Amino acid sequence: MRIALFVTCLADTLYPSVARATVTVLERLGHEVVFPPGQTCCGQMHVNTGYQADALPVVRHHVEVFEPYDAVVAPSGSCVGSVRHQHARVARRAGDEALARRAEAGAARTYELSELLVDVLGVEDVGASFPHRVTYHPTCHSLRMLRVDDKPLRLLRNVRGLELVELPSAESCCGFGGTFALKNADTSTAMLADKMRHVVGTGAEICTAGDSSCLMHIGGGLSRLRSGVRTLHLAEILAATDDPGAEVAGQTVPVGVVR
Amino acid sequence: MTTFLGIPSVGAPVRSSPGVGHLQGSESFPTAARRALGDSQLRSNIGRATTTIRGKRARVVGEVPDWEELREAGRTLKASTMARLPELLGQLEEQVTAAGGTVHWARDAAEANAIVTRLVQATGADEVVKVKSMATQEIGLNEALEAAGISAWETDLAELIVQLGHDLPSHILVPAIHRNRSEIREIFRREMPGLGTELPPDLTDEPRELAMTARRHLRRTFLRAQVAISGANFAVAETGTLSVVESEGNGRMCLTLPRTLITVMGIEKVVPTWQDLEVFLQLLPRSSTGERMNPYTSMWTGVTPGDGPQEVHLVLLDNGRTAVLADEVGREALHCIRCSACLNVCPVYERTGGHAYGSVYPGPIGAVLSPQLTGMTGDAVNDSLPYASSLCGACYDVCPVKIDIPSILVELRAQHVEAAAASGRLPTPEAALMKAAAVSMTSPFRWRLAQRASRLGRLLARGRDGQRRIRSLPPPLSGWTGTRDLPEPPAETFRESWAREGRS
Amino acid sequence: MSAAADGTAAVPDARSEVMARIRSALGEHPPVVEVTRGYRTSGEHRPGAAELLDLLQDRLVDYKAGVTRSTADQVPATVGGLLERLAGGGRVVVPPDLPGDWTAGADVLRDDGALTSAELDRVAGVVTACAVAVAETGTIVLDAGSGQGRRALSLVPDLHVCVVRADQVVQTVPEAVARLEPRRPLTWISGPSATSDIELNRVEGVHGPRTLEVVLVTG
Ligand code: SF4
Numbered sequence: 001m002r003i004a005l006f007v008t009c010l011a012d013t014l015y016p017s018v019a020r021a022t023v024t025v026l027e028r029l030g031h032e033v034v035f036p037p038g039q040t041c042c043g044q045m046h047v048n049t050g051y052q053a054d055a056l057p058v059v060r061h062h063v064e065v066f067e068p069y070d071a072v073v074a075p076s077g078s079c080v081g082s083v084r085h086q087h088a089r090v091a092r093r094a095g096d097e098a099l100a101r102r103a104e105a106g107a108a109r110t111y112e113l114s115e116l117l118v119d120v121l122g123v124e125d126v127g128a129s130f131p132h133r134v135t136y137h138p139t140c141h142s143l144r145m146l147r148v149d150d151k152p153l154r155l156l157r158n159v160r161g162l163e164l165v166e167l168p169s170a171e172s173c174c175g176f177g178g179t180f181a182l183k184n185a186d187t188s189t190a191m192l193a194d195k196m197r198h199v200v201g202t203g204a205e206i207c208t209a210g211d212s213s214c215l216m217h218i219g220g221g222l223s224r225l226r227s228g229v230r231t232l233h234l235a236e237i238l239a240a241t242d243d244p245g246a247e248v249a250g251q252t253v254p255v256g257v258v259r
Numbered sequence: 260m261t262t263f264l265g266i267p268s269v270g271a272p273v274r275s276s277p278g279v280g281h282l283q284g285s286e287s288f289p290t291a292a293r294r295a296l297g298d299s300q301l302r303s304n305i306g307r308a309t310t311t312i313r314g315k316r317a318r319v320v321g322e323v324p325d326w327e328e329l330r331e332a333g334r335t336l337k338a339s340t341m342a343r344l345p346e347l348l349g350q351l352e353e354q355v356t357a358a359g360g361t362v363h364w365a366r367d368a369a370e371a372n373a374i375v376t377r378l379v380q381a382t383g384a385d386e387v388v389k390v391k392s393m394a395t396q397e398i399g400l401n402e403a404l405e406a407a408g409i410s411a412w413e414t415d416l417a418e419l420i421v422q423l424g425h426d427l428p429s430h431i432l433v434p435a436i437h438r439n440r441s442e443i444r445e446i447f448r449r450e451m452p453g454l455g456t457e458l459p460p461d462l463t464d465e466p467r468e469l470a471m472t473a474r475r476h477l478r479r480t481f482l483r484a485q486v487a488i489s490g491a492n493f494a495v496a497e498t499g500t501l502s503v504v505e506s507e508g509n510g511r512m513c514l515t516l517p518r519t520l521i522t523v524m525g526i527e528k529v530v531p532t533w534q535d536l537e538v539f540l541q542l543l544p545r546s547s548t549g550e551r552m553n554p555y556t557s558m559w560t561g562v563t564p565g566d567g568p569q570e571v572h573l574v575l576l577d578n579g580r581t582a583v584l585a586d587e588v589g590r591e592a593l594h595c596i597r598c599s600a601c602l603n604v605c606p607v608y609e610r611t612g613g614h615a616y617g618s619v620y621p622g623p624i625g626a627v628l629s630p631q632l633t634g635m636t637g638d639a640v641n642d643s644l645p646y647a648s649s650l651c652g653a654c655y656d657v658c659p660v661k662i663d664i665p666s667i668l669v670e671l672r673a674q675h676v677e678a679a680a681a682s683g684r685l686p687t688p689e690a691a692l693m694k695a696a697a698v699s700m701t702s703p704f705r706w707r708l709a710q711r712a713s714r715l716g717r718l719l720a721r722g723r724d725g726q727r728r729i730r731s732l733p734p735p736l737s738g739w740t741g742t743r744d745l746p747e748p749p750a751e752t753f754r755e756s757w758a759r760e761g762r763s
Numbered sequence: 764m765s766a767a768a769d770g771t772a773a774v775p776d777a778r779s780e781v782m783a784r785i786r787s788a789l790g791e792h793p794p795v796v797e798v799t800r801g802y803r804t805s806g807e808h809r810p811g812a813a814e815l816l817d818l819l820q821d822r823l824v825d826y827k828a829g830v831t832r833s834t835a836d837q838v839p840a841t842v843g844g845l846l847e848r849l850a851g852g853g854r855v856v857v858p859p860d861l862p863g864d865w866t867a868g869a870d871v872l873r874d875d876g877a878l879t880s881a882e883l884d885r886v887a888g889v890v891t892a893c894a895v896a897v898a899e900t901g902t903i904v905l906d907a908g909s910g911q912g913r914r915a916l917s918l919v920p921d922l923h924v925c926v927v928r929a930d931q932v933v934q935t936v937p938e939a940v941a942r943l944e945p946r947r948p949l950t951w952i953s954g955p956s957a958t959s960d961i962e963l964n965r966v967e968g969v970h971g972p973r974t975l976e977v978v979l980v981t982g
Binding site: 007009011012013014015016017019020035037038039040041043045046047048049050051052053054055057058060061086089093140141143144145171172173175176177178179180181182183184185186187188189190191192216217219220221223224 | 672742749
Binding site: 366541 | 918950969971
């Protein structure tokens, strides 16, 4: 299958290893991954902060860039959530019904990584190996906007050597929320504190999730606490193998070493 | 903490005036939240209570096989009611009147308070007993009655705790959720003897003992009260039937024993038919107290000779609701049946409690209802409420009438930005940043330049190799780095490495 | 028809103004919304089915109500036993039309409509019939009809003994709603009075009767 990678602005700029891992997993499964070079961002930050007029051209740009592709994948529940639940709304609110229809059509072909793997490609074992103790945080948008349910967990359970430990209160928000983390920094931090307490309490080495944004938040807090627990995107774990020289996470790193 | 704006409305006939009353605090949400977050007792009280109720709700909702169908029926019933509001209110008025009740209309809080005060004065009573009601809290009725020399006794246990504690409600269903058992005992010990209720010296903080104390304290009041004031959970247009859903029996006392009953109800609480109650009576108790059915639900239609109050009034309240109705997206907030499930699951409410929202309507529903009722006026108080959410969506999932609160929050943020632009309050630094981001995000070339600029962040990163982090940034980004590190931007973006490898 | 608000003679009355605001808010073409009723309007069991009696009993007990099964001719003995045990032989009030033999032997005050709240506060208990009961929610509904009396009777005394006939027990809330006449004063009772106001934990017994005893009549 030919799959277009919607890298997301955050992974492109700050977490290229996540994008690289997404490509690695899909290519290992025998699929062709293309990168539409015109892509930028889904516009979610604008929409969620109230700047819909500024979001409109960003949405239009996204719709146009991905229109030619039959399947689009993004390593983010949040960005796919925005494509699926916000793009047409933004267009309609601006009175652009034609764009809204195109956005809906595009949204129907856009998948979050675990959705693409499990629902579209029918794969639960991606041939990964990752001998570590891992806990999984279901991000709000993958859980409640996309309803990915236990798909990420099914993928993780099939990773060789991986010990999955349950995260208490997993479904409560980590406190990221985009510009919420800045505008309501104190509340965001209080939510983060509880999330970190639960993560650390699992005794896991790694906390994983399907969104780099939430992981940036959780990981940023864990790093500040010098907790010793690292964050890693689901794609990066699924990309890992025990092939000694394998290229993981965009840089050649010894297996088992995580950022 | 709460400002009271008693401005009567005399505007153009069809222009809705903003709601007035206890709908707005005096400081922005982030400021009020910061103080609340510093109160560890408050956080633990609310955390414990919401955890309990979330579990109970999940259990009893899980045992209903047609829960999703009920929610959908609730949603469509409410939407259809809003669309037919003039017809249904007219029918309700007709039916209540035919059954011997009297219907009054109030444009705003001041008018509703005046009507109720006049009705109480006409009975000659100098005290009233009250069933917990959000509408009367919203309009500040107790203060208005007090000013007219009429004592208003709250009879719901939590309301009693709030009233005796000279406190403000912090939850729709359990206004004293921010108090734990030992604080409640202290309030009782301090206040009740002065009101004529002697307490045993060895009163413990066992909830059962505290509840018994409240029973003893209020019993005499119930037996002597001549006037009761209630809200209504539902009003059936078809039959004129009003309904109050409660637990303790204080509602039954108020609705049954006094001679005069005055009910104050928002115009959005009407439901079309008697049959519709079969939906809401299933949705409400399970969502609110996590019970299959609440202990008591009372329903009355006008006056029943020889049974219950012989003088029955219904005050229909606008107070900003028609302004909410005018917004095609925001009007969904009027569907709320005040179950409080969205508060109980909200990660923000759980940390900050209800007082941070300033209004009698806290939590997710308050964040969408209060700013719509008062209007967003650029004063940074209620204007801050639509941003008081991480948009996690937990509220939408539990709402028994499927109010899409996250989408309304996003819409209100857009309206807030648009209003700011229209009144010349833009550009702010944030707006300039958003504009610049949008400009770069519509051109891959400009986008690459912007990404390169972000690499300047590498200069700020500190630490050992492979562990380099940004630990401090200037405002507004200091809000992030106060408690969280940022990763060092990589030397190469994904698209650069992809291009370098010559892939397409 | 509706009472005018104070001193508003010079400006449009509140009713017209609120109605005008609503019409203007909705615009010329308010959305037409179809109401969907995909939920269950009846249960799988017939009213009075043995499964329903078990379910009702289970749900009542779960919310701390007492349940005693009885045959029709055993009702007087069952009620008498309960009153003996729970009202300590104290005086009980009954609605004017409660079957006389239900409370044979007890010290009974038959309501004539003139008893004051204070007088009701001095009796130990009340015995009533009911209009319908909902098994799934553990609810009994009083509609002031036969054997039930006015609302104050079942409210003020501290013990409520309620006699429920098997054929009055339906499975679901919609079935109960369909059986009830909305214009009668209705009281839906699910267990004794309770509160969740202290730390959201349920505590039984506040202002309503602290003891609810249901006599379930079969056969
Ligand atoms: S918005 Fe929904 S969940 Fe929240 S109180 Fe209202 S009805 Fe309940």
